[in-house]
Amino acid sequence: MPADKKILVEVISDVICPWCWIGKRNLESAITQSGLPVDVQWRPFLLRPSMPPEGVLKPPASASNPRVGFRLKSKGEAVGINFTGACERTPFTVPAHALLKYASEHEPGRQNALQEVLFRQYFTDGVYPGGDNLRLAAIEAGLDPEKAIAYAQREEVHAEIKEEALQNSASGVSGVPFFIVNGKPVFSGAQPVETILHALRQAAAAS
Secondary structure, eight states, rough: EEEEEEEEEEEOOTTTTTHHHHHHHHHHHHHHTOOOEEEEEEEEEEEETTOTOEEOOOOOOOOOSSSSSSSHHHHHHHTTTOOOOOEEEOOOOHHHHHHHHHHHHGGGGGGHHHHHEEEEEHTOOOOOTTTTHHHHHHHTTTOHHHHHHHHTTHHHHHHHHHHHHHHHHHOOSSSSSSEEEETEEESSSSHHHHHHHHHHHHHHHOO
């Protein structure tokens, strides 16, 4: 692979998908192990496309209905993630995707950091991804908060997010995270580091 060429990994994901955060951690480990130059871009998927803007209140956690199951909890801990189930509402995620779209278009070097902040805020801190919380996420990720939030609040951007998410679903994406490497769909799910590493090396060899 030419030294000045980067592998492009597109991840179709939703902010409320816990396995997407685990997949992100595994992807980052694979990139580090590969030593290859990789660009990561996050693209929208809506697990709850009919969710109202205010979200939906979650039922109380109980022994028979925990918000974080044992398998997810242990898989998260293995990659340094603390899933708490602390957020009381299932979110409407279009505004968060709009913020990610701003980062992709205007400050692409910060989109991956923003995605990490959004995952942590919701899954660990119990913070709902909307309103002023998105502004705080933008600041933490190093974005210009005023420009980012103004963009993320635009109705036409929300319409674009919904359309792209619909197109991703129509193309056959039914589960996330879904990984596309150099334009080629490769797999879905929070794949092990070794699987992602193999895909990166194959992409490098083909370049």
